[in-house]
Amino acid sequence: MEFFLHLLVNGLSLGFLYALSALGFVMIFKSSSVLNLAHGELLAIGAFMFLVLSAWAELPIVLAFVLTLVGTFILGFIIERFFLRPLIGEKLIEVIMLTLGLGIMFRGLLLFIFGGDIHNYPSFLPEGLAIDIGMVSVPSVYVATFIIGILFLIIFGFFFKYSSQGIYMRSVADNQPAALSLGVHVRRVFALSWAIAFIVAAISGIVLGIINGINVHELSAIGLKVFPVVILGGLDSIGGAILGGVIIGLLETFTGGYISTSLREVIPYIVLVFILMVRPYGLFGLVEIERV
């Protein structure tokens, strides 16, 4: 029973990590229907920026955090300006290939600068957040992850539903030419969505870095783990991303605990194939599958 509870807590925390990393991905998909293959590298860039500011430049944590967010926001604009803007109006497939190329480029750059080792942040989270449930205790990082996840869910839910920018974003994702002809500023929408997604990715990357240490390879692998999560939850659903993340996290830890550790890494992808067969729009995705 203790083993079970242990796995449950681990799975939930891992799941919230996945959910958190999936949020930025869903953000970009929702606003431009681009599958961002560079997502893992965006996580890594955010995490490393925070590392440089907090551990190497030794700024106060809060200042470093704010500077990271500002920096990634600006970087998001820069990426959009130089790499994605030339492709507005081009076919989706080219944009997706471009994100693949960007991802490889960023990974090479990060590996070149920071190497393949694991780096660690100085510890700074208050211990008071930790929760003890009987036999198992939940460290404060996981509690923070949980809170951040819920916070994002609420903020983005309202953002996409009610704010005018959110509605512009959804319109661009739905049909770019139509949005353009109705006077939506597609360039601004793209820039803003990449900038915001980059911020979300940076926060997720920092949280991942606090828990596992920061490693380029691991973070970019998580960028791919996002796919089972979002397919399970529904590609364009924020709530779905969180639930999908939790389910995948639980599935992974329980498979690792009870069946075999080597199967653990693959089980999300096996599930992914099954979901594609049975319910390709996921749990909460928009049921608008065009069968052509």
Added chain:
Amino acid sequence: MRRLKFHPCGNFKESYLSELTVYQTDFGRLWTLAGLFLIFVVIPLISDPYALYVLNIMGIYSIAAIGLNLLIGYTGQISLGHGAFFGVGAYAAAILGTRAGLPFIVTVPAAGFITALVGIVFGLPSARLKHLYLLIATLAGQFIIEYVMVQWDSLTGGAQGIVLPGASLFGIDLGTDKKFFYVVFVSFVAMTWLAVNIVRTRYGRAFIAIRDNDLAAEGMGIPIFRYKLLAFAISSFFAGFSGALFAYYMMAITPEPFNLWLSIEYIAMIIIGGLGSIPGSVFGAVFIVLLNETLTHITDILMNLGTSVGAAITIAPLKEFVFGLAIVIFIIFEPKGIAEVWRIVRSSFRLWPFSY
């Protein structure tokens, strides 16, 4: 003898048949003959073993890249699992060659067909859906196939891999680079011929119609699900075929080379070479193999300079950076790849001195 045909100064095609011809002018035919002569007579005579090795790898990669281009460039479906399918072909050939003891000439095409079947398994859930779901399914396929290769010890030999019997064809041992060169390039020519003819007949036209507008294609009576699956099966066949050649050429295989990075290299090849162009796939394969070899050499030279091993290790990620940069630059500035650059160069020669 009829007179040689040259480029007409306009579009004077009078029938669909003339629209479909592979060679618009007789020069194309002559150049092809010259190219074949160069490949099969001149190059084997003048190349040293290292050059032959590089050429063989180029030939093998080109076959797989042509397959991927049929899928991505012509049908508009992205696959992130081409490297794994390449591996499936390699393993299929190795297992058929060692366990069943089948000869080389049977195992290589059989490996192609087995890979096509595996491809269909992963294509089935996604090919009936819109929205690039194939990309996600093939990503899953990549990881699942890698897992099976490592874990199914009794069949694949796990992490140790399989040692293949030496390839022999019609009683001739193909142990040397030069003999294998002929095998690779005969297959290369045959597969290119196959691909060119797939593209210009009804199947290829259906693929292109699906890429350009799937709804319109459906409306014109193309059964999209069947054709998407067919495109995926054909592309997997090419991957499996070249994977089998790769396995025989390397003589021993492990699961390691068939990872996600190989799939990405294939995508890089066809983007850099030119999406939707068969010569483009070959250009791309040549470019990537040359890039790989050059970067390896630079690393070696840095190692030998002896400053430190550290310098060589920091150089290694540069390879990824250069790959990514090449993809990004080509997509932004020349989305049709090297093939388009080649076409522009050619036509500016042709139109000289009035090139625009």
